[in-house]
Amino acid sequence: MKLSDLSWGIVCLALGLGVLGVASGMEKSPYFQYGAGFYPSIIGALLALSGLTLAAKGIAAARAERAPLWLGLCAWCREPARWLNLTLVIGGLLGFLLMVEPLGFLPTGLLLIAALALRFTGRPMLALTSAVGVVAFLYVFFQQVMGVPLPQGLLARLGGL
Structure with a gap:
């Protein structure tokens, strides 16, 4: 079985938001403008943005009937x-x-x-x-x-x- 782009987009969005949530709880350094959560925040934001883009692509493909909305059978499944x-x-x-x-x-x-x-x-x-x-x-x-x-x-x- 193969998850559609919409399904993977939702997974990536959820992971990105989770990383952002954890990163926002990390302590900030008193010596620098950024703390331990700086790079995880960037990664989380990019992952969430990628998830949104992938989900939008999945919805567009499903509307054009080129791909299943959530789940489809790939060739090896047969x-x-x-x-x-x-x-x-x-x-x-x-x-x-x-x-x-x-x-x-x-x-x-x-x-x-x-x-x-x-x-x-x-x-x-x-x-x-x-x-x-x-x-x-x-x-x-x-x-x-x-x-x-x-x-x-x-x-x-x-x-x-």
């Missing part, structure tokens, strides 16, 4: 295989969240990425090498470089890394 892919990605991420603590980051990440890569490419060796490369990169970057502790799960019980 293909069952695409829905299966979407379900597999969402299910895989939920499974990852449930299994990352007991199994650990490395085996869970390998399973998730290899399974999805196999589904999307259909090539087992490419899926496996991609999974090993991505998980190795993420492990080195987060665990070793950034110092973020990743769940070790089974590896901690077997001697760990």
Whole structure:
């Protein structure tokens, strides 16, 4: 499904107004003419203005019957295989969240990425090498470089890394 420009315009307008509201509550600096809310106010105002423009464009397109007013079906929505892919990605991420603590980051990440890569490419060796490369990169970057502790799960019980 695809949200129309009117729908996205309303979302952007609401977000922009929300940012403006939060930014207006930020303290002003006694030393400068502007405070912590200065740049968020500019971003919020631009986001709200973009939302208004997008909403107006959506209304004009709906009146000219070139686009749905709120919600329309895009081309991929008519293909069952695409829905299966979407379900597999969402299910895989939920499974990852449930299994990352007991199994650990490395085996869970390998399973998730290899399974999805196999589904999307259909090539087992490419899926496996991609999974090993991505998980190795993420492990080195987060665990070793950034110092973020990743769940070790089974590896901690077997001697760990």
